[in-house]
Amino acid sequence: MNREKLLNTAVILLLLAIPLWAHMAEEPFLITLATKVAILALAGVGLNIALGIGGLVSLGHAAFFGIGGYAMGILAAHAQNYEPLAEWPMLIEGTNQMPVIWLVAVVASALAALVIGALSLRTSGVYFIMITLAFGQMLYYFAISWTAYGGEDGLSIWVRNEFPGLNTLVPLEFFLICYVILCAALWFAARLARAPFGLALSAARQCEARVETVGITPYQLRLTAFVISGAITGLAGALFADLNRFVSPTMLSWHTSGEIMIFVIIGGVGRLFGPVIGAALFILLEHLLGGISDYWQIYLGGLLLIIVLYARGGVIGAISGREVAHD
């Protein structure tokens, strides 16, 4: 085992151990924090597929995060009001079952990623950054003025949605759901990176012409990666909304996109566990610095600058001491 793998194992075990300890010590808020870390890490894992492997700098992933959130909000709101979502062409009822909500969130955000990706991937470089940002803003403004689902006020849900066989209102049980999903996503991302698809995607990032000569269209590769990436981030959005029992346009704002990107980069771009470590550190910083001063974002900004300028490869890079690894 090399140092990176050791670190990864330690992190994922720690993320499990802390809530278990907190459960026994009756510190439910610590479990909530850990749940937040797991969910935001999941969003980061999604972004990392586009960003780390594919080299697609998307500043619009908040769109998928928000769509996932609204999938949960809309379905659950209809379920709690007993108003069907649509009566024509067929009766569609709301639901408070997590698996159904997840499915809808994944499909909806994948579809959005397909449309946004198909348009955005016609461009590259800075254009790609800007156009993804603009699509995110477009959805943000739409959500603010969409009063049927709360507009800027957002939608709140009385009770957390249900998962068969578990009581999701118990913080630890909801954490475990998120943790298992995160582990599954990590496993999937690791498999993807090593599969022919991931290798081709990575190759397309390094040298487009090389991929084209073996008969693969980079556009299709990237679009597929973007859709997968959006779908995972959308799933994280649905979980995040369930954590807060609330969804609002804030989830769609470009600051959210920036933050998801920050998780990935603090941890280390293209590193499998980068988003996990990044999200954990970010949440920790937010809480420690927030206690020090009203102006804590200055320190956060300074710290970020230092990481970007002097700690290339993020925390994992600094510890494991190797350049970005894609093995």
Place this chain on the structure above:
Amino acid sequence: MSLILILEQILNGLQFGVMLFLMAAGLTLVFGVMGLINLAHGALYMVGAFAAAIVAAWTGSFVLALVASLAAAAAAGALVELLVIRKLYDRDHLDQVLATFALILIFSEGTRWVFGSFPLFLDVPSYLSGPISLPGGIEYPLYRLTIIAIGLVVAAGLFWLIARTRIGIQIRAGESDREMIAALGVDISKLYTLVFALGAALAGLAGALVGAIQSVQVGMGEPVLILAFVVIVIGGIGSIKGAMVGALLVGLTDTLGGVFLPQLFGLFMEPASATSVGASLASMLIYILMAAILLVRPSGLYGGQH
């Protein structure tokens, strides 16, 4: 709707476009020459507005306030370039996005720390306030006409600077081949600092001009920043001409869309929902415009090889 009202709205769209141009020009210049994407451009806009508000409060002179906005934003720009931006030229866009995002946090909260959470006061000087009558009976604020004039002068100055002066030659040479002009003995790092400070000064000027008729407050740069991005993406990143065309397109689309869409929907919907639906669609209109243009021309209207 009368013809005069339509003309007045077109004028409003032009004026909004010119303001966007001031903001977008610096952004596109910095990208064209240094290949740098700068999210903190909006922070420099804010610096300009704050500097203008403070100097105007001290001296009571609007001209001095404008000078201060140029100087303060240029100084802040040069400082940031020397301390941070300089290290980012060789990095990929991802690092640039992140580092300049961090700069936004530092600038915004730093400004709030120094000046507090309440907006500052900056007003149109008395000799520019109030409306004047234009041919055709349009009553139009003199200050807005002044903004249009200043914007056009700045645009002309920029075209002249780039096409006719020694610095302009170096800038254009820097855009096409960095190593070569360094080899020719041009001090490339000094040139970069200069260009960055120039871009910052333009943003600062925009901030001060706009600040007089809007609210001078922390975070005022962010909505404009995103619009400026839309502008340079439409125009083609790195092209001053593209920034001008893009800014006017966005200004006109946004203004006219906001006015006419609700009325258009009013033709076949009940008034209450028409204003609401129309307003929603209007707020998304420029993004739709951008997507449409990029579909036809993936690197913008006047985009090169960037």
Place this chain on the structure above:
Amino acid sequence: MKTLTTMALATAVSALAMSAAAETKIGMITTLSGGGAGLGVDVRDGFMLAMEQAGRDDIEVVIEDDQRKPESAVQIADRMIQSEKVDIMTGIIWSNLAMAVVPAATAQGVFYLSPNAGPSALAGKRCHENYFNVAWQNDNLHEAAGAYANDAGLKNSYILAPNYPAGKDALTGYKRMYQGDLAGETYTKMGQTDYAAEIAQIRASGADSVYFFLPGGMGISFLKQYADSGVDLPVVGPAFSFDQGILQAVGGAALGIKNTSQWNKDLDNPANTAFVAAFEQKYERLPSLYASQGYDTANLILSALNKADVDDKDAFRAALKAAEFDSVRGDFKFGDNHHPIQNIYVREVIQEGDVFTNKIIATGLENHADAYAAECKM
């Protein structure tokens, strides 16, 4: 790094576990950073001024910054309720944050006293016995503006607000009382800063007055541009765009404008005189509407604590409902849905030396309750 993370976590844990032996714990979630922090700072300062004056050492106030993000507010609320076991919560400025936090908090048995936001749902269908609004229901100031428009003989208003729920509520509130015609009704973009197009519409509409609700920087921009446009129709607005913190940034453009508020610093009652003097002395600035609401909220809590223990929820709730404290607004009482029944005044923006401020010129609505009370089944 691993040890560092563990250490940091340990610090976080011990910080959370630290709880004083105070008998009553109040959690305040408010906006202290980013745009809109001015409102939160004022509510906090007003609230803490009252607490300091009371000088009780058995009350602990925990203050947290929500950054104006609903998600942060929800998480802070969870922590305050679950870990810090607060008895009473307060502080939220924005309706969307209140909608995210309040239903869950009151359902968990915590008292919530709103010092600013008053969304209609919480006044009507989703009212709760543990929720008290000390400021106003969101529509109130707009209703008073509509009533004032009638009194002032305005017959053809042009009305505008941002395209978001509070904006729609605002115009609905105005129209509820206003009896004249509408020359136009416009929803602007959220965060819009240029109003040239709207002002041109107003000029062309043949209106005899303008009513607008554009909170924060939007209102400053609108007023400056309106003053510069040469359109000189009378403008009416709610207090939010004319309050102490914001007024200096609007400057002369606001002079003479009528606005509606349940409080002003010249309200003639002993509690208010004392409050204005104490606030100015402590913070070296004039108090705002928000500061007065924070101050009233704290004094309401204190008055209830003097009569009942917070653990005896029924008694404490009854003590809150009785509202026997010296409000800086003068008379103050709660309706059945725990929202204020109060006078709403019309103020005019004036200049006192270098400072722009307001004076009361009329009473817009007397003993006014909100329109949603009947929907509240409590």
